[in-house]
Amino acid sequence: MKKRKLTLTKKRMINGYLFILPWLIGFIIFYIRSIILTTEFSFSELTVGAVGGYELEFVGLDNFIYAFREHGTFKQILTSSVGNMILDIPLIIFFSLFMAILLNRQFKGRTLVRVIFFLPVILNSSAISTALELSQQMMAGGISAGSSQMAAETSSSGVDVGYYIGLFKELAMPDFILDYIVAAVGRINNIITASGVQIVIFLAALQSIPGSMYEVAKIEGATAYETFWKVTFPMVMPHIITNVVYTVIDNFAESQVVTLAYDTAFTSFDYGLSSVFSLVSTAITCLILILIVGFIQKRTFYYN
Amino acid sequence: MDTANKVKNRIKTITMNPKFVNNTKGMASDFKKLFIKIFSFIVILGICYVILAPVIGMIVNSFMSDADKYNPMVYMIPQNPTLEKYKLAWERMDYLPTMGRDLLYSGSLMLMQVFVCSMVGYGFARFDFPFKKLLFACVVVMIVIPDHSIMLPIYMTFKSFDPLGLATLITGKPLVLMSSPIPMYIMTIFGCGVRSGLYIYIFNQFFRGLPKEIEEAALVDGAGTWYTYFRIMLVNAIPAVVTVAVFSMVWQYNDTFYAKLFLISEDIVISKKISTLQATIANVDKILDTSIQELYLDAGIVLVMLPIVIIYIALQKYFIEGVERSGIVG
Numbered sequence: 363m364k365k366r367k368l369t370l371t372k373k374r375m376i377n378g379y380l381f382i383l384p385w386l387i388g389f390i391i392f393y394i395r396s397i398i399l400t401t402e403f404s405f406s407e408l409t410v411g412a413v414g415g416y417e418l419e420f421v422g423l424d425n426f427i428y429a430f431r432e433h434g435t436f437k438q439i440l441t442s443s444v445g446n447m448i449l450d451i452p453l454i455i456f457f458s459l460f461m462a463i464l465l466n467r468q469f470k471g472r473t474l475v476r477v478i479f480f481l482p483v484i485l486n487s488s489a490i491s492t493a494l495e496l497s498q499q500m501m502a503g504g505i506s507a508g509s510s511q512m513a514a515e516t517s518s519s520g521v522d523v524g525y526y527i528g529l530f531k532e533l534a535m536p537d538f539i540l541d542y543i544v545a546a547v548g549r550i551n552n553i554i555t556a557s558g559v560q561i562v563i564f565l566a567a568l569q570s571i572p573g574s575m576y577e578v579a580k581i582e583g584a585t586a587y588e589t590f591w592k593v594t595f596p597m598v599m600p601h602i603i604t605n606v607v608y609t610v611i612d613n614f615a616e617s618q619v620v621t622l623a624y625d626t627a628f629t630s631f632d633y634g635l636s637s638v639f640s641l642v643s644t645a646i647t648c649l650i651l652i653l654i655v656g657f658i659q660k661r662t663f664y665y666n
Numbered sequence: 667m668d669t670a671n672k673v674k675n676r677i678k679t680i681t682m683n684p685k686f687v688n689n690t691k692g693m694a695s696d697f698k699k700l701f702i703k704i705f706s707f708i709v710i711l712g713i714c715y716v717i718l719a720p721v722i723g724m725i726v727n728s729f730m731s732d733a734d735k736y737n738p739m740v741y742m743i744p745q746n747p748t749l750e751k752y753k754l755a756w757e758r759m760d761y762l763p764t765m766g767r768d769l770l771y772s773g774s775l776m777l778m779q780v781f782v783c784s785m786v787g788y789g790f791a792r793f794d795f796p797f798k799k800l801l802f803a804c805v806v807v808m809i810v811i812p813d814h815s816i817m818l819p820i821y822m823t824f825k826s827f828d829p830l831g832l833a834t835l836i837t838g839k840p841l842v843l844m845s846s847p848i849p850m851y852i853m854t855i856f857g858c859g860v861r862s863g864l865y866i867y868i869f870n871q872f873f874r875g876l877p878k879e880i881e882e883a884a885l886v887d888g889a890g891t892w893y894t895y896f897r898i899m900l901v902n903a904i905p906a907v908v909t910v911a912v913f914s915m916v917w918q919y920n921d922t923f924y925a926k927l928f929l930i931s932e933d934i935v936i937s938k939k940i941s942t943l944q945a946t947i948a949n950v951d952k953i954l955d956t957s958i959q960e961l962y963l964d965a966g967i968v969l970v971m972l973p974i975v976i977i978y979i980a981l982q983k984y985f986i987e988g989v990e991r992s993g994i995v996g
Contacts, residue, residue: 371794377891378793382801385786385866388856389804391823396816403818416822461713464706477982478714484978484985485721487920489937490967497944497963500956554716562989611810620814624926633818644815651810 404637425634429642436622436639443617444646447610450553451654453546454609455602458557462564463594480562482555488616556612560605567601568594596663603658610651619643728752728965732958751965758946759939759966768936769973771847772918778854779865779914780907786857787869788895792881802870808863817927824849824928845929853924860921865910868988872906873899909988912981916974940970 368376379386404425406418429436465475530540546553571594579589614620619639627636722742727735729747734740755761790802827833827849828840843849853859857866880902884894900907925935932938943966944959953959978985 374793374891375795378789378795378798381789381793381895382786384782384855385805385857385862386801388853388858389808392820392853392856392858393804393808393811393816396819397811399819399822400815464710467706469703469706475710475714476986477979478717480982480986480989481717481721481978484916484974485971487922487937487971489920489922489941490970493941493944493963493967496941497956497960500944500959551716554713559989562986566989607810611812614812620812623814624817627818627821637818640812640815640817644812647812648810 400637400640403634404641406634408633410631421634425638426642429635429638433635439618439622440643440646443614443619443643444650447613447617447650449542449545450549450556450613451606451609453549453553454557454560455605457553458560458605459564459598459602461557461561462568465561465565466568476562476565480558483558486555556609559608559612563601563605563608564598567598571597599658599662600664603655603662606654606658607651610647610654614643614647617643724964724967727961728968730961732961735957735961751961752969754947754951755943755962755966755969758943758950758962759936759969760933761969764933764936764939765973767934768919771934772915775850775854775859775918776911776915778851779859779862779918780911782855782857783862783865783910784869784900784903784907785895786866787871788873788899790866790870791873805863805866805870808858809861809867813923817923820849820853821927824852843928845931847928847930847934849928850924850930860914860917860924865914868910869903869906872903876902905984905987908981908984912977912984913988915977919974936970940966 402418405422406420407424408416408418410416461479465472465479527540527544531537575593575597576589579593584592620643623636623639623643626632626639726742726744728751729749730740730744731746731748731750734744734746737745739745786805790798790805824843826840827843833839833841843852850859854862876899880898881894884898889898920937922935922937924930925938930938932942940963944963947953947959947962953962
């Protein structure tokens with residue numbers, strides 16, 4: 363039998379497919395099939411058979427209706443998760459940009475500081491944080507104790523927060539801005555620990571800006587303020603998108619909706635409902651991502 | 667020449683004369699620089715403190731004796747430091763064997779991740795084939811989609827694992843792969859492990875940055891595609907390999923989502939042991955005071971975090987460089 367000769371391009375094409383083959387199989391089995399199945403589950407009632415298989419019974423939109431109209435906590439958890447995320451994104455982005463600019467200058471112990479800033483990414487283990495939370499709850503003797511402990515802490519810190527809030531209120535600062543700032547200060551720990559990767563990405567971006575641009579700006583007589591807004595900011599703009607995407611994903615992976623979906627599936631064995639939770643939250647995340655990225659992309663300047 | 671030098675010197679003496687120097691501007695900018703320096707120093711110090719404080723607190727707690735915990739005079743430095751908390755936590759967690767098994771588990775998965783993801787990344791970086799753009803978009807989708815949206819079908823699949831009806835053919839019934847690490851291995855081999863999408867992305871980015879001439883030289887010298895990949899490209903990609911290796915090691919070690927989903931035994935995944943440690947201490951050792959229990963928990967957490975911190979400190983350069991490299995999307 364005469365072997366058919368392949369051209370070099372064809373050969374390389376086949377080789378390319380061979381290289382990505384393991385991933386392609388995995389992606390089809392574990393992702394595409396799973397997403398289709400999750401959608402199917404969410405429209406049906408799932409009963410696990412005795413041998414290990416499962417049976418599906420189509421129930422239409424029942425699960426969705428139940429989740430949105432009758433389930434006790436789903437809507438609250440969803441809104442608070444999404445709300446926290448939207449609250450956190452600008453804070454994390456601005457904080458990490460600010461920190462990256464601070465870290466970008468030369469000083470002694472710069473490597474050490476970078477190492478410390480990246481530490482939360484490494485030590486971010488949900489098992490440890492759950493264990494710590496549990497122990498806090500046990501120590502204070504109940505779930506509601508968390509807030510009382512926080513109140514005790516703020517009163518002992520020697521700063522009367524209420525006084526400052528009142529002061530700004532008298533200056534006719536709008537309430538919602540004040541609320542946002544107070545919430546931001548309260549979440550400072552979360553924000554710092556959640557921005558390790560973002561700081562490093564911004565640092566890399568700052569270092570990739572050619573020095574000649576700053577030289578030109580200086581010769582043209584730009585002040586530091588102008589240089590920041592006209593040179594630094596546009597140049598790091600593309601990386602803001604990267605960071606927003608990373609922040610959203612990272613934030614959502616640890617949100618309470620995931621816990622809720624997990625518990626619904628494996629504690630109360632309501633697989634259909636759990637699928638609804640997963641689907642709805644995933645859809646909302648993707649929607650937010652598309653909106654934000656679209657919004658920023660229009661205003662982004664791409665250098666070369 | 668001589669006159670020119672003379673003039674230069676003359677100008678120099680005049681300008682250096684304190685009478686003629688306008689120092690106010692220089693002083694102002696010096697002051698400003700100093701101010702910025704102090705300001706950034708304070709901010710950086712404060713934020714470092716916020717990050718390090720819980721860690722330091724835990725380490726301090728883990729050395730405290732029971733009396734120290736209730737002594738209000740003791741702050742930061744324990745009066746009677748003991749190792750008894752570590753001793754008990756060590757025993758209850760069965761530390762060394764569990765840690766060994768966990769490192770073996772994370773380590774073997776890490777090797778698979780490096781192998782599979784580098785291959786896929788190379789395929790995407792160097793070969794042209796139909797639907798390449800679409801498929802690469804799928805990699806990005808994989809990074810973006812949260813794990814919990816696919817957890818149920820995966821759980822169902824591995825609960826009664828029956829690929830192409832083979833298991834039923836041989837043993838008569840589908841395999842139950844729950845409560846073993848096998849599902850994790852299967853997923854990782856097929857490039858869908860913990861954060862595999864990100865690793866594929868990192869490798870793709872890196873291979874695209876390597877010069878094409880290396881491969882052309884290999885091709886001219888008669889090396890096949892696979893030989894080129896294993897013996898030449900992979901060797902050149904050592905920085906990316908190390909980056910992915912350390913990240914996959916750490917994230918695999920910290921991962922609890924898949925460990926919980928596949929009900930992997932806590933004898934293999936040590937981070938699962940930490941969540942039951944306090945209950946064990948309370949029920950087995952009858953230490954019922956919750957604030958004393960917390961000391962044991964802290965000791966356990968320090969023990970669990972120790973290998974990760976050691977890896978991080980030894981290889982911190984690769985962690986940070988890895989993020990830089992993968993972050994530059996451009």
